[in-house]
Each structure stands twice: as C-alpha cells, then as structure tokens.
Amino acid sequence: MTETPVAPSTARMIDYWLGGRHHYPVDVAAATAFEGAYGPCAEIFRSLRAFLGRSVAYLAGQGIENFLVFGAGVPTRGNVHEVAADAHVLYTDIDPVTIALGQEVLAGHDLAGYAFGDATDPAGIDPAALARFLPGWGREPIGVVFLGLAAFLDDPTLARTLDQLHRVVPPGSMLAFDFDGEELTGYPEALAMMGEGFHMRDTATFPALLGKWRPTSDGIVPVARWRPEGQAAEVPDAFHGGVALH
Numbered sequence: 001m002t003e004t005p006v007a008p009s010t011a012r013m014i015d016y017w018l019g020g021r022h023h024y025p026v027d028v029a030a031a032t033a034f035e036g037a038y039g040p041c042a043e044i045f046r047s048l049r050a051f052l053g054r055s056v057a058y059l060a061g062q063g064i065e066n067f068l069v070f071g072a073g074v075p076t077r078g079n080v081h082e083v084a085a086d087a088h089v090l091y092t093d094i095d096p097v098t099i100a101l102g103q104e105v106l107a108g109h110d111l112a113g114y115a116f117g118d119a120t121d122p123a124g125i126d127p128a129a130l131a132r133f134l135p136g137w138g139r140e141p142i143g144v145v146f147l148g149l150a151a152f153l154d155d156p157t158l159a160r161t162l163d164q165l166h167r168v169v170p171p172g173s174m175l176a177f178d179f180d181g182e183e184l185t186g187y188p189e190a191l192a193m194m195g196e197g198f199h200m201r202d203t204a205t206f207p208a209l210l211g212k213w214r215p216t217s218d219g220i221v222p223v224a225r226w227r228p229e230g231q232a233a234e235v236p237d238a239f240h241g242g243v244a245l246h
C-alpha cells in the first residue's frame with residue numbers, strides 16, 4: 001500500500017464507511033469523530049454509492065462508452081468501471097495519496113485508469129492518460145461523473161467548472177452530479193469538521209449552477225429517490241442529485 005498519509009481524506013473515509021480496504025488509521029479516526037458528532041454514516045454512503053451505480057448504468061444504457069470521473073476517490077465498492085464493465089473509464093482526483101491508491105487498485109486493468117485531474121482545469125488532464133483510457137475523447141459523447149465534489153467548490157467556481165466541462169465534451173455527453181443538501185445545519189460540530197471550504201446547497205438554487213447542462217425529467221432529488229430500484233433506501237436527505245444532458 002502507498003505511504004501512510006498524515007491527513008485524512010473524505011474519499012478514504014467513504015471507503016471505510018463502505019466497508020472497503022483502502023484507507024488508513026487517520027481516515028478511520030476522522031470518520032469515527034465525524035460519526036460522534038453526526039451519527040452513523042454507513043447507510044447514507046451506501047445509498048450515495050448506489051446512486052452512482054444507477055446513474056452510471058443509466059448513462060451506459062443511453063450508449064455512453066467513455067466515462068471521465070472527477071473527484072473520484074477510491075475506485076472500488078461498486079464504482080464506475082465495476083458498473084459499466086465494458087466501458088472506458090478515466091478516474092481523476094487531486095489528492096496524491098488517493099491517486100496512488102487508485103493506480104495500485106487499477107494496475108493492469110485494460111479499460112480503466114487513474115490520473116491527476118483538477119475538475120476546475122480539465123485542460124490540465126494528462127493528454128496521454130486521456131488517449132490511453134478514453135479512446136472516444138474529442139469524438140464521442142462522454143459520461144462525466146461529478147459526484148461527491150460540488151461541496152468542495154464555491155458557487156462561482158462550480159458554475160465555471162460545469163460550464164468549462166460543457167464546452168470540452170461533445171453533444172450527446174451526459175453528466176451525473178450530486179451536491180450536499182443542508183442536512184449538517186442541524187449538526188454544528190460535524191459541520192465545523194468539514195472546514196470552511198465546505199458548501200451546502202438547496203434544491204432551489206442549485207439548478208442555476210448547472211448552466212447549459214439540462215437535468216433529465218427525473219429531476220434533481222434526494223439521491224435515494226433518483227430512479228430507485230424498488231423501495232427507496234430510508235436515509236436522511238443528505239445528498240441530492242441527478243443526471244443532466246449536454
């Protein structure tokens with residue numbers, strides 16, 4: 001496993017909550033402290049990962065064969081290449097420890113890879129990684145997976161980022177997105193743990209940030225209620241999301 005990090009990562013805390021193996025003691029300590037201030041998190045993150053699964057399966061069902069994943073975190077536990085097993089997938093993140101972990105997990109995988117990628121600067125993604133893992137890049141519709149990331153970008157940055165992404169992918173591309181609702185308002189200690197760069201949003205103001213991306217008729221809803229398979233999971237409405245068309 002890669003070198004032990006000194007700081008926790010929300011992505012590896014999620015891996016811990018999902019029962020994965022790719023996290024460190026520092027991540028477990030942060031996850032445990034957060035649960036002390038908020039309450040159990042595993043069911044909420046299972047429901048969020050299930051939303052990733054349903055939205056990616058929906059995009060694949062619409063003919064998307066190339067997925068570019070931002071703020072990807074740990075590429076396991078029902079992640080994009082496991083759901084869309086025949087698709088080409090490039091996972092990206094900015095956290096060097098998580099990127100190294102992801103590259104270790106995907107080593108030798110034919111169709112999925114992991115590279116540095118700052119969502120706010122898509123032009124900065126290594127062209128060699130794009131060419132290797134997204135053969136359709138620049139020619140075919142792209143499935144942009146933007147989950148667990150909006151909370152870390154302020155409104156102007158998020159709007160500019162989604163606009164840039166709209167401009168770099170061809171018509172027919174689709175976006176799977178989510179954002180943090182205002183659940184943590186009731187838990188000030190947990191909210192403080194997320195730091196100053198953490199942004200909660202309401203469903204009335206979020207759509208304007210999507211710019212030219214057009215949400216499907218399924219709308220922007222609590223993630224457990226986005227095209228549920230059977231009964232929707234009974235979890236707090238901590239995350240809202242949907243799918244949008246180019």
Ligand SMILES: C[S@@+](CC[C@H](N)C(=O)[O-])C[C@H]1O[C@@H](n2cnc3c(N)ncnc32)[C@H](O)[C@@H]1O
Nearest residue numbers: 010011014071072073093094095118119147148
């Ligand atoms: C809450 S985690 C979500 C991980 C994953 N998407 C999931 O749902 O399990 C947020 C991730 O976004 C990454 N991140 C933060 N700012 C970013 C940026 N500007 N561009 C790309 N990734 C970013 C963090 O390093 C972290 O891995």
